[in-house]
Amino acid sequence: MTARPGDIDSAAIDSGAIDSRAIDRAAEVLRGGGLVAFPTETVYGLGANAADGAAVARVFQVKARPPSHPLIVHLGGAEHLDDWAAEVPAAARLLAERFWPGPLTLVLRRGRRVPLETTGGLETVAVRVPAHPVALALLEAFGGGIAAPSANRFGSVSPTTAGHVRAELGDAVDVVLDGGPCPVGVESTIVDAMGEVVSILRPGGVTREDLEAALGRPLAAPATSPVRVPGQHPSHYAPRAQVVLVEPEEVIAEAERVQESGHQVGVLLPPAFAGAEVKAHAVVALPASMAAYAQRLYAFLRELDQRGCDLIVASLPPEQGLGAAIANRLRRAAGPRPTA
Template sequence: MTEHARDIAAAVDALRAGQLVGLPTETVYGLAADARNPDAVAKIFAAKGRPANHPLIVHLASAEQLDDWAREIPEAARILAAAFWPGPLTLILKRQRGVPDAVTGGQDTVGLRVPAHPVAHAVLSAFGGGLAAPSANRFGRISPTTAAHVREELGSSVAMVLDGGECEVGIESTIVDLSRGVPVVLRPGRVSVDEMSRALGAPVFAADALDSSAPRASGTLASHYAPTTPVRLLDVPALLAETVAAAQAGRRIGVLSRTLIDDAPAHGSVWLQLPNDPVGYAHGLYRDLRRLDQCGAEVLLVEAPPRSIEWQAVNDRLRRAAADATAAGEGLPKA
């Protein structure tokens, strides 16, 4: 048996024993537990410090398991699964009888997806059932995109962490609610509204903040994906002015930009630059936020991305990461 096969087997044994495993997916690393075992699922909430009514996403080996977990499955769900699974898309559906309340947060719906990572697929195939696997970090903090991030965040609360390299996508899956008759995106991600609309030949709608009937879903709280250091989103002139003022005052700040600013002051600040395209930016976002969060800065300044639809998922994550600073009056720049 190869080392890889031994690691997979050990992970499956740990999951069957009710333990937690750090699991790589194409989006972010998940904190996996047997979704049919309420005691194991409870360990996820304890390790993350996650509210008990916050639902989890169940990961499956293939779309053939859909009927084991969901009922009243609309044709739209079958079409989207065929088009985007394995991949970064979560479907919210009416749950089957027997799906634990611990997974659904007590709701009559369940989130399901088939991840597109060879390690996750190997574990799920060998395990044979569904794995509840939210991001493997403390609740509300930056999601992990490497195995080292998981170990830093959760330490000994995880039986083992499978190393699948750096996550390809870098942000969490798109979540689309199909439990109420029309498809509604509750969390944007790599799979866009336009792509889903084309696959269905019908409109897919964006969530309405005032829609009180929408199911609760992972990663949709106002403050989420946040470093411990306050985050502010600024346009380039404001960002440059802040860095100049910080340098003059001897303050240490972290800066995450898309634009190369040649005359930016180097003293007192740590600069990281991400690609000026939404796919490349998303891939490195959590990695670089985590780096800046560890640099000893008193605030992290992020160049606000464009407001175009292509940047919707990135803007969603940054808006939630900066929510606490926004609530204190440090909000987004004027459009």
């Protein structure tokens, strides 16, 4: 079966049932060294055969991603963990048992089958089992690990629908599997699990509170680990518009000030100010639920770009639970942009 770049296999899920033809076609593309974008519970991933250095190199090329930034290897189940990691400490096995499938990535020592292209030249490997039926069906049909960062240009807003993938990457992806909107909406939590002392390297869909409850002890501070992982670049998850962060009670005044100065301002309006009139180009009223906010965060940023905003005024949510992941993404989105 020949892949036709430009297609979206929108029948990947049909009335709750997965289209096995679409899955088989995508698995064949992966075996041939091609690229498949597929849904996970977090964001859409741009996948390649994790054991094929040449295929992985194409992921970096399509994303314009620095080759030193490691990729996450997606597995079909925790039973495959020892195939990809040189050693798996007891804490890592406990977390895998508790949170997989799910939005948790474990950083472990690289197994010999993992090429350095996949790990960004590091002797560590990041692995997870996604909690999405299309992703799991693809992994089962393929029969190996799939290296997959988010399916977008490096540093830009992550995709949470198949349409986002095609709009940004176009025909550079051989197959796009459409599994609908991603239910979590922010990337996985990444933890350094190489020893019994576990630390969060990137907050995400599994909260610090849940990890500490599972381990029965507090997590170490992130600064204790020198490990390089995805999502650490100062400017990341960024829309085209500049993002400015202020205190929640200052959002309306700051938005109106910069709108009057000539900007086309978009506003992420905190729930406490729902219904308030704001003199701005575009206003998105944020949901009170952190889960709903996380699920739609990237769609909100894309919407404000599409509505012609050149500046977005936002504030950080309380940094408990999923609020920590949202705040991390907003800080990166507001980070210093690379100069031409």
